[in-house]
Amino acid sequence: MIIQVKNLEKYYRTDEVQTIALNKLSFEVKEGEFVAIMGPSGCGKSTLLNIVGLLDEVDAGSFVFKGQEVAHYSERQRARLRKHNIGFVFQSFNLIDELTVYENVELPLIYTGVKPSQRRLQVEAVLEKMQITHRRNHFPQQLSGGQQQRVAVARAVVHNPKLILADEPTGNLDSSNGNEVMQLLTELNKAGTTIIMVTHSEHDAQYSHRVIRMLDGHKVTENIMA
Amino acid sequence: MIRNYFIIAWRNLSRNKVYSLINILGLAIGMAVTMLIGLWIYDEITYNDYFTKSERIAQVYQTQTFNGKKGTGPAIPRPLEAAMREDYGNNFNHIVMSSWQQTYYLQNGDKNLRRDGHAWQNGAIDMFGFEIIKGDRNGLEDPNSIMLSENTAEELFGDADPIGKVIKVNSEHDMMVTAIFRNIPENNTFDEVEFMVPWQHYADTNEWIANALQHWGNNSFQMFVEIKEGKTMEEVSQLIGPVKYEKAEGEKEYDPVMFLHPMKDWYLRGDFENGENIGGRIENLWLFGTIGLFVLLLACINFMNLSTARSEKRAKEVGIRKTLGSERPQLVRQFLAESLFIVMLSYLLAMIMVQLSIPSFNELSGKTVEIPWGEPVFWICCLSFILITAFLAGSYPALYLSSFNPVTVLKGTFKAGRYASLPRKVLVVTQFSISVALIIGTLVVMKQIDHSKNRPVGYNKEGLIQIPVFSxxxxxxxxxxxxxxxxxxxxxxxxxxxxxxxxxxxxxxxxxxxxxxxxxxxxxxxxxxxxxxxxxxxxxxxxxxxxxxxxxxxxxxxxxxxxxxxxxxxxxxxxxxxxxxxxxxxxxxxxxxxxxxxxxxxxxxxxxxxxxxxxxxxxxxxxxxxxxxxxxxxxxxxxxxxxxxxxxxxxxLPFQFEFVDENYALKFRAEERIASLAAVFTVLAIFISCLGLFGLASFVAEQRTKEIGIRKVLGASVSNLWLMLSREFLLLVMLSLLIAIPIAYYIMQNWITKFDYRTNISWWIFISAGLGAIFLTIFTISFQAVRAASGNPVKSLRDE
Structure with a gap:
């Protein structure tokens, strides 16, 4: 089991109001699984993804990542765990505009302390795999949306993480580019990477093994895909 | 990693040219001012460094009491020499009697020069470490000998060997050249000395000096000493303190106290009041040191303000980096590296500015400073200066930017909070408070100098010349x-x-x-x-x-x-x-x-x-x-x-004369130089502040583009919008005035009391400083405000 979440709670507070984003949510993800999380806007999908991605803190409940209870980890501990184990793919790509394709993809390797010569090998390999080697010296704004998302996926996988978290990865893409990205994710999953994907798209959800549906911070249903 | 930091820094710089220019130019000016002040201070504190034994050399000073008031000075009586040698001689390597600086006519054939020099005992050569390049080091032992500087020897003798030649001094005495000393470089007490003659000659040829041999009340001479190794100035001062009181019966009523004034204090701490050393030029060092730090701080504030103002632009990058596993200290290091990069670029520009401005700076300050390229200490100082500046400018933005929460910034909902601009406002107020205080300070100094210059002198100094007739x-x-x-x-x-x-x-x-x-x-x-x-x-x-x-x-x-x-x-x-x-x-x-x-x-x-x-x-x-x-x-x-x-x-004889009004004007030269330098630095400080304000105004205008568009659609005029955009800055500047005016008044009121003949600090100084600051603010921000207000609302709304 890579992820075990039990009675997870998360609140957002503004000056006077407290909103419950996750309400006693429990679920598990096995290693090598491809799980899609669906639900209407505001149901807590992204919050869940941020917590699972160790970006956000938990207010209550248990979160076991690779056998370790991490619910009360400090920001520093979470950052260390995150950089070695998790890759992110966002709807809006979130590439750094001031860095080239190559440099964007290289970034996770820098943070995990990989030596430059090794970095070069890994980056070149993943660029080739994503078929964007010819764009290696371009800046994000010089690429199409599909190309940018490929770069984002390349960046997410370059350091071989155990888990990829994808937040509506095709949300900003046309269907053809969207399908390409889903193909990429599926291939990565087949190669052994666990994937959790938040999506509004039933079409994209079909690529997953299991769909968790949420409403108001609860898990409503859980369907195994055919 | 470092490479990555610098790549980002460089690309950010090249993509935001206006901000980069403001940052680099502001920092470069700030650093150039600080470097020039640093060179000036270095020149001041190394005054008398020419003398290798400066730590052990002192001049004997005397404090006497007249009508209950203590007066201190370097003039000592002639019998002190014998008393010092007999009773305290074992404390000194050298005791040297000396005249004041003398102006003599030196004649060889038809060449007759008027030159400055000293009459002193032979020990002066060894004590001060004058370099004898030709002739006899002990050449002052014969009363009819003279030592000449290289320059003077060459002027009198050309290429001929001057040693052993006889010259006429003051058309009266035949004196033999016994040694040539290396020209004394500038920046020390004796840098005008072109000849040296034996003390004995001076004493023998002036009747009044001969008469002063037993006269303890005739304080007309100087005495320099070198204390022995292992002795301290304090202990020897204690020892010699009562010598005159004990020996000179008729002088007891003046309670004379002798003491050593160490060479290291001659230049910077030469003022005494009521028997106590109260500093002197050292005050100017503090003054300029403070101005230098303030100007640098102003430039750093610009950097901080512009960096944090643009935080929303950098927020996404921070979020991504954190998501990818960057820890906060890594981000802090990244932003510090960026500021280091910008500071290094500014430093290069500053060095060019310093190199180009050194001739004008020297003219203004009356110095001959140059960049000591060959001194390792200079490079160490530069390196420290770069690091300190980068840290000063970069630490707040680094801490601020690295604190962003990746979840919020990547959601795209990040907006700096309601109070996010508060530190920026505080910094702008700090900047303008410093600038206004500098304006007020400079105006008061100038007014005081003007006041003293226009003082009735009691005689008519115009059209008056004086001819020295020492011969x-x-x-x-x-x-x-x-x-x-x-x-x-x-x-x-x-x-x-x-x-x-x-x-x-x-x-x-x-x-x-x-x-x-x-x-x-x-x-x-x-x-x-x-x-x-x-x-x-x-x-x-x-x-x-x-x-x-x-x-x-x-x-x-x-x-x-x-x-x-x-x-x-x-x-x-x-x-x-x-x-x-x-x-x-x-x-x-x-x-x-x-x-x-x-x-x-x-x-x-x-x-x-x-x-x-x-x-x-x-x-x-x-x-x-x-x-x-x-x-x-x-x-x-x-x-x-x-x-x-x-x-x-x-x-x-050479015909030489001086205009009395020019000589009188020399009395103000030091203060005028200080005032001119302060004025230049103040103008640059204001320029830096305005540069920062300009950057902030453009940022605010950019940030409020949509709001401006909506207001225009709803009927706001350009002047309405100008007022809206300018009001906040004007309020900040007015707040600065409220802070700066009382502080500046307090400091300058204190400063001016050191002059017995002093001006008053008029209200118009504050009014003009205040109006000046407000006018400059309006001028600086109006450009951006009017540009934003005149923009096409359709475009700004469509951009959204």
């Missing part, structure tokens, strides 16, 4: 020259005096008069003059009459200034006598007061005029001819006529 050739020729100069038509009046018009060379005590209070310890400025002095100077008589050749008794006449009358507490002074307290054989004849003149400013223009006795010079003790130029002729014509006359009578 024996002039002896007994005053009347002849007086007639000759007047006849030449180049001068309408002439007088002779012992001191130059803008200085007093002698002080005397030991006088009594009718009504003098018991125990009153008098001390007068003593100026020996010829009959024509008051009239040629244009002194204004308030009582009595001028000297007159018609009264033979005027050889014992004295004219007082008004301060002397008050000081002596004498009523109806004219006709009264001033007598020598000494009633023995050597007593001077009584002097009859024949007139009182308005105070004549001869010494410091910042201090009250000292009680002065203008005494008729019976013994021809004349060192200067003072000539009033003929107002009906041009200055050039007058000078030609005077020179012709001079050359007719003294063909072998």
């Amino acid at each position: 024996k050739d002039f002896e007994g020729k005053y009347d002849l020259m007086h007639e000759a100069f007047l006849r030449s038509g180049g001068a309408v009046a002439m007088s002779g005096s012992m001191s130059p018009v803008t200085s007093v060379w002698s002080n005397r005590s030991g006088w009594t008069w009718e009504g003098k209070q018991e125990g009153f310890q008098e001390d007068f400025a003593w100026v020996e003059v010829t009959h024509e002095y008051p009239s040629s100077m244009g002194l204004i008589f308030t009582d009595g009459r001028d000297f007159s050749r018609e009264f033979a008794s005027d050889s014992n006449a004295v004219i007082l200034n008004e301060t002397a009358v008050r000081y002596m507490g004498i009523k109806d002074p004219v006709g009264k006598l001033i007598r020598d307290e000494d009633t023995g054989e050597e007593a001077q004849e009584p002097m009859k007061i024949i007139g009182v003149v308005k105070d004549m400013v001869m010494q410091s223009a910042y201090k009250p005029v000292k009680q002065t006795l203008f005494v008729f010079s019976k013994e021809g003790n004349i060192n200067y001819y003072n000539l009033r130029l003929n107002p009906e002729k041009s200055v050039k014509e007058n000078l030609e006529l005077i020179e012709q006359t001079f050359k007719t009578h003294f063909p072998a």
Whole structure:
């Protein structure tokens, strides 16, 4: 089991109001699984993804990542765990505009302390795999949306993480580019990477093994895909 | 990683050219100012570094008490030498008696030069470490020897070997050149010394010096010492403290205390008040050091403000980096590396600015500083300076930017909070408070200098020249020259005096008069003059009459200034006598007061005029001819006529003269230099602040583009929008005024009390500083505000 979440709670507070984003949510993800999380806007999908991605803190409940209870980890501990184990793919790509394709993809390797010569090998390999080697010296704004998302996926996988978290990865893409990205994710999953994907798209959800549906911070249903 | 930081920094810089320019230019100016000030300070603190034994060299000083008030100075009596050698000699490697700086005529054949130098004992050569490049190191032991600087030797002898040659000194003494010393470089106490003559020669050829050998009350000499290794200045000072008190019976009433004034303090800590050292030039070091730091701080504030103002643009990157596993310290390092990068670029620009501005800076400051490229300490300082600046400018933005929560920023909902701009506002207020305080400070300094310059001097200094007449050739020729100069038509009046018009060379005590209070310890400025002095100077008589050749008794006449009358507490002074307290054989004849003149400013223009006795010079003790130029002729014509006359009578002597008004202006030179430098730095400080304001205004205008568009659609005019955008900055600047004005008033009020003759701090200074700051603010931000307000609302709304 890579992820075990039990009675997870998360609140957002503004000056006077407290909103419950996750309400006693429990679920598990096995290693090598491809799980899609669906639900209407505001149901807590992204919050869940941020917590699972160790970006956000938990207010209550248990979160076991690779056998370790991490619910009360400090920001520093979470950052260390995150950089070695998790890759992110966002709807809006979130590439750094001031860095080239190559440099964007290289970034996770820098943070995990990989030596430059090794970095070069890994980056070149993943660029080739994503078929964007010819764009290696371009800046994000010089690429199409599909190309940018490929770069984002390349960046997410370059350091071989155990888990990829994808937040509506095709949300900003046309269907053809969207399908390409889903193909990429599926291939990565087949190669052994666990994937959790938040999506509004039933079409994209079909690529997953299991769909968790949420409403108001609860898990409503859980369907195994055919 | 580092490479990655610098890549990002460089790309951010090149993509945001206006911000980059503001940042780099502002920092470069700030750093250039700080570097120039650093060079200036370095030059000041290395004054006298030429002397390798400077840690152990001192000058003997004396504190005496007159009427309960302590006065301190370097003038010591001649018998001190013997007492020091006999009783305390084992504390010193050298005890050197010295004259004050002397101006001599040095003649070899038809070459006659007027040069400055010293008469001192032979130990001076070893003590001060003068480099003898030719001849005998002990060359001052023979009383008829002279040592010349390389330059002087070359001017007198050309390529010929000067050693062993005899030159005529002051047209009177034949002296043999025994050594040539290496030219003394600038920036030390003796950098004007072009010749050295033996103390013995000086003492033997001046009767008054010979007479002073047993006279403890005649403080007319200097003494330099080198203490032995292992001794401290303090302990030796303690030892020699009572020497004069113990030896000089007649001086006990003045409670003389001798002490060592260490060479390292001569230049920077040369002022004494009530027997205590109260600093001196060191104050200017603090002043400029503070200005330098403030200017640098202003530039760093710009960097901080612009970096944090643009935080929303950098937020996404922070979020992504954190998501990818960057820890906060890594981000802090990244932003610090960025500021280091920008500071390094600014430093390069600053170095260019410094190199280019050094000639003007030297002219303004009266220095000859240069960048010490070859000194390792310079590079260490530069490196530290870069690191400190980068840290100062970069630490707040680094901490602020690295604190962003990745979840919020990547959601795209990040907006800096309501109070996010508060630190920026505080920094802008700090910046303008400093700038306004600098403006006020500079205005007060300038007003004080102006006030002193316009002080009534009590005589007419325009069209007046003085000719130094130190040479024996002039002896007994005053009347002849007086007639000759007047006849030449180049001068309408002439007088002779012992001191130059803008200085007093002698002080005397030991006088009594009718009504003098018991125990009153008098001390007068003593100026020996010829009959024509008051009239040629244009002194204004308030009582009595001028000297007159018609009264033979005027050889014992004295004219007082008004301060002397008050000081002596004498009523109806004219006709009264001033007598020598000494009633023995050597007593001077009584002097009859024949007139009182308005105070004549001869010494410091910042201090009250000292009680002065203008005494008729019976013994021809004349060192200067003072000539009033003929107002009906041009200055050039007058000078030609005077020179012709001079050359007719003294063909072998160089004709040299000084304009009295120029000499008087020299009294303000140090303060004027300080004021000019402060003014330049203030202008640059204001420029840096405005640069920052300009950047912030453009940021605010950019941030509020949508709001401006909506307001325009709803009917707002350009002036409405201008006011909206400008109001906040104006309020901040006004707040700065409220902070700066009382602080500046307090500091400058304190500063100005050090001048006895001082101006008041007028209200207009604050009004003009305030209006100036407000005007500059409006000017700076209006450009951005009007540009934003005149934009097409359709475009700005579509952009959204």
